[in-house]
Amino acid sequence: MKTVAALLMKNGLPMPYAQSKPFELVEIDLEKPREGEVLLRITGAGICHSDLSIVNGSRPRPIPLIGGHEGVGVVEELGAGVKDLKIGDTVSIIFMPPCGECRQCLHGIPAYCSVGSAANVRGEMSRGGSRISFNGKLIHHYNGVSCYSQHMVLDRRSLVKIPSDLPLSSTAIFGCALLTGIGAVRNGAKVPSGASVGIWGLGGVGLAALIGAVISKASPIIAIDPVAMKRELALELGADIAIAPTDNVREYVKDGVDYSIETVGRVEALQQAYEMTIRGGVVTTIGLPDPSALLGIPAASLVTEVKTLQGSYMGSGDPRKDIPEFVQYWREGKLPVEKLVSLTRPMSEVNEAMDALHGGEVVRQVILP
Numbered sequence: 001m002k003t004v005a006a007l008l009m010k011n012g013l014p015m016p017y018a019q020s021k022p023f024e025l026v027e028i029d030l031e032k033p034r035e036g037e038v039l040l041r042i043t044g045a046g047i048c049h050s051d052l053s054i055v056n057g058s059r060p061r062p063i064p065l066i067g068g069h070e071g072v073g074v075v076e077e078l079g080a081g082v083k084d085l086k087i088g089d090t091v092s093i094i095f096m097p098p099c100g101e102c103r104q105c106l107h108g109i110p111a112y113c114s115v116g117s118a119a120n121v122r123g124e125m126s127r128g129g130s131r132i133s134f135n136g137k138l139i140h141h142y143n144g145v146s147c148y149s150q151h152m153v154l155d156r157r158s159l160v161k162i163p164s165d166l167p168l169s170s171t172a173i174f175g176c177a178l179l180t181g182i183g184a185v186r187n188g189a190k191v192p193s194g195a196s197v198g199i200w201g202l203g204g205v206g207l208a209a210l211i212g213a214v215i216s217k218a219s220p221i222i223a224i225d226p227v228a229m230k231r232e233l234a235l236e237l238g239a240d241i242a243i244a245p246t247d248n249v250r251e252y253v254k255d256g257v258d259y260s261i262e263t264v265g266r267v268e269a270l271q272q273a274y275e276m277t278i279r280g281g282v283v284t285t286i287g288l289p290d291p292s293a294l295l296g297i298p299a300a301s302l303v304t305e306v307k308t309l310q311g312s313y314m315g316s317g318d319p320r321k322d323i324p325e326f327v328q329y330w331r332e333g334k335l336p337v338e339k340l341v342s343l344t345r346p347m348s349e350v351n352e353a354m355d356a357l358h359g360g361e362v363v364r365q366v367i368l369p
């Protein structure tokens with residue numbers, strides 16, 4: 001079938017992207033879903049910082065590609081063998097299709113699936129190859145999602161069924177912002193009730209981590225970001241203290257925080273989070289710095305200060321358990337996810353959305369294709 005999608009032909013173009021236009025809306029050809037795959041009509045797609053890293057070239061992925069790795073859609077056609085979904089179902093999209101057979105999947109953390117990860121790096125579907133072409137030439141998938149498109153073929157394993165009565169613009173950010181942020185706190189760091197938490201960076205993922213810390217009854221919760229609007233939003237969402245990175249966390253929590261969650265994706269922020277963590281504390285990083293960046297911390301401090309430094313990816317758990325939990329939290333009023341969505345835009349504004357994200361004045365933007 002033919003559908004309209006945002007195609008990234010070239011990365012590293014100059015800003016502003018509203019002028020250089022790295023994404024172009026084009027009519028693509030979409031193959032029918034193969035065995036184990038599903039055709040979706042995409043109803044919402046989030047704009048995440050790692051999309052920007054693909055556009056500016058700091059995160060290498062094979063291009064040309066169709067962008068987008070966080071979204072929501074409605075099932076339009078089922079490939080052979082897909083028995084547990086039906087046409088018309090609403091699904092949340094995840095960007096790591098778990099194979100179910102690798103060591104990571106068998107250890108109960110499908111978010112770390114090595115087979116899915118390898119397919120994502122190749123820019124292919126997890127069952128191999130591409131279902132997208134433009135002018136007769138095959139186009140890469142982005143993390144098996146490519147949801148900046150009116151329709152897309154996805155692996156069944158990239159989909160988690162959700163109820164259809166939830167607000168679309170909010171559910172569009174379940175698959176990356178919420179999964180990554182809330183999962184880092186609950187599955188990754190396993191923050192217990194009453195522990196102090198510092199959250200570095202208050203974008204969509206950072207604010208989702210904050211919501212996770214509130215759900216976990218952490219106290220106090222310190223939110224750290226240079227942008228005043230984001231600090232105000234953090235206080236509204238339940239942070240006890242919101243400060244700029246130039247402020248000293250130890251003035252607010254004696255000896256530092258028990259748990260640090262770093263979501264900025266810059267080494268300076270991770271170093272600061274490490275320094276501001278208490279002796280015996282745990283630092284969890286979910287930001288994505290430039291792949292060439294090296295972290296400089298005193299090696300002995302891991303022992304002398306008994307700190308744990310760990311990464312977390314896509315929520316460090318099983319999205320098929322986490323996403324239904326989000327739905328439950330939302331119903332209980334514990335998940336004010338709509339506050340994370342600064343604005344919705346038509347797909348024709350995808351380049352402008354990248355500029356706004358780079359400017360730092362928006363939290364999450366959602367494209368309505």
Ligand SMILES: [Zn+2]
Pocket residue numbers: 048049050051069070176177
């Ligand atoms: Zn993302």
Ligand SMILES: [Zn+2]
Pocket residue numbers: 098099100101102103104105106110112113114115116
């Ligand atoms: Zn696997």
